[in-house]
Amino acid sequence: MSARYLPGADLAADLAAGAGPSAKARVLLAAARGLRLAPLYVAAVVGISIGIDRLSGPQVRTQIVAANSTNVANLEQHQVWTLFTSAFVLSGPIEPVQVVTLLLLTGAAELVWGRRRLVEVFLLTHVIASCLVYAVLQIGLRHGWLGREVARAADVGTSYGAHAVAAALACSLPVRARRVLVPAVLVLVVLPFADARTFTSLGHLLSTLIGLLAGWQLRHRPLAGRLRRPGAQRTDRPALYTFGTARQAQDALVLVLHLREQQLIRLDDAVVAWSDAGSGAGRPYRMHELQTRDLGVLDGALAGAAWGIVIGTFAGWPITGLTVGAAVAAAVAGIHDAGLSDAVVEQAARGVPAGGAVLVLLTSPADQPRITAALSRAGGVPRDPAG
Template sequence: MTGFKWLHQDPPGLVPAWYLPGGDLASALAAAGGPAAKAKVLLRAATRLRLAPLYVLAVAVIGFLLDRADPQTRNHLIAANSTNVANLDQHRVWTLVTSAFIVTEPLGVLTVAHLLLLTGAAELLWGRRRLFEVFFLTHVVASCLVYALLRTGIRYEWVERTVATASDVGTSYGAHAVGGALAFSLPVRARRVLVPLALAAVLLPLVGERTFTDVGHLLSTVIGLLAGWQMRRRPLAGRLRLPARMRDDRPMAFAFGTEEEARTALATVLHLQEHHLVHLADAVVTWSDRAHRIHERETRDLGVLDGAMAGTAWGVVLGTLAGFPVAGLVAGAGVVAVVAGLHDAGLPDSTVVHSARAAPPGGVVLVLLTDRADRTRLTSVLAGVGGAPVGP
């Protein structure tokens, strides 16, 4: 939504604090009686894993083979796949991908177990698509940011020129991002402990003899925290345009007595969306206060801040490909922030305003844009949690 001047957007807190993609696993664990029952739940869930074990296996096998290669071949392969200044200045962009599969030392059993547990937990909670986005896209973005910092540092002689050919490979950027995203996307009580711990783990190395890799770990963790924040704020974000089949559809609107009831209903609908039981394009919680101001909380449309963050990531990557990472970062942040502020990617403002005005006094409305085939299911589900249809 582009937002009228009198349209008020509330601070983050879109869905209940306990909502989390894959939250059914947490519910199943809570319902399990003892350690044996909980273990069975986890083992059943582990059979759904695909991306995490394949990636960890690939890294472990490559590390095993490199360890048995002769030193010259091993060093050449590591240097050829490093996301360092020398390679990226030569537009060897494949290193942004291959560096995530190369390790300088063979993975030990504990390292393999840690990486598998971390990525496996993320895949179970978020699904394969979100794990891929957080792990691999953050690896690429963090590598480009480190490249931009080092390139600037070398130009102004803030760092030694030898750093241009230093090896920069491994799984740590993606792993730190996944850890940060998990820390922020978990329920509130856990988040209060895990977020400071995730930040402390990457800030403490910077106090001593810091390296550019330590800076990369900090950047990756911050990107991961932002990703976890966005999962909670904008769970339906990702597409610039609505699906063609839904653009002319009339939205559904359901009135609730309180905001908490509407947010609970929204969490229920998002749960159905996560399990592909409905096809939801947008969802907005809206209401009108005594001063006749319209309040709304969205799940899809990006604001200026969201656009600036997305633009920074894409800008630095495209700038790296073109040879101008800092210029790409600045331009991307500015352009996408403006586009996000002007572009209405979700439900139109007029529809949200009309739904808020149509609600009973003091009521809160959940407005949904979904496939026509899902209307019967959603009507039944929302009626079960106290929702009353609004409008025709």
């Protein structure tokens, strides 16, 4: 889809419109009042850490850390709850800088993406990166490349999720900021890994790469992975809007996505389509699409590999799970047509004059008048899907 779509662009526009630092601060404070998940998570981490320090000694902390580590010893014994509890336990006393950094990162992510996406990026990346590290260590131990003490090494903390959120945020920003921040977050994890090559630095590198992929998908597939509401296929009807150029249609798509961000409309799928209308012999008909929901084969392979390695870790065979998951999900993504069917989109595109474009939306009939009013101001002309 259009690279101009940025999650949280409405907040960015409000900040840009603020006249002076005080006005911008008021915008941020007003937005921060809606934060729920980020402060709750940081408070839980701080509370657990302080509770361990106040109610027990160093020996008890060591036992708690060992019991919640995502290390080879625990995961080989199928103690899979550690994949989640390890994100709430720290190996040592918490530092104020650590609290502030974690709160700023997760708070910014919640403001920009919303709570659901924050959970997906932070928690799922923490779990997936932990499983990947486990798989690498398991291979190293089986082949004698690593000492057995690695199997019981402590591996807890918030760093995997924090690195992923930082990388995804960097990838979610406008292009000029991305050119600086994306290389910066990579350098911050590549150099420590090249220097030390510990499993912790490997986890930071993997979680950063996963975060970059998540940030890319947030911009290019903002509706991917969203479950359709019950009965959506029975009650929703495609809404079609024609535009003079593909660029106008892409701008309109961005407008619709921001209406969804503001929870003003429900949106199950959105596709911009246009065609090269063949003229004369030798020029075949060609259609182009920008999709927001349907995953391609590569997207499916990456998602399947992520879920496969998690499920494989439960069974004790993470690499097998990764391989099978990637293959199966890639095949399903190539066959399955999520959201708007290709036939509906192709039919809509064929009815558009050469040089024009169509925006096809799958949404609730109750929301279509609001969408029509917004898109009419952007140059969109409603069209009867049956026409």
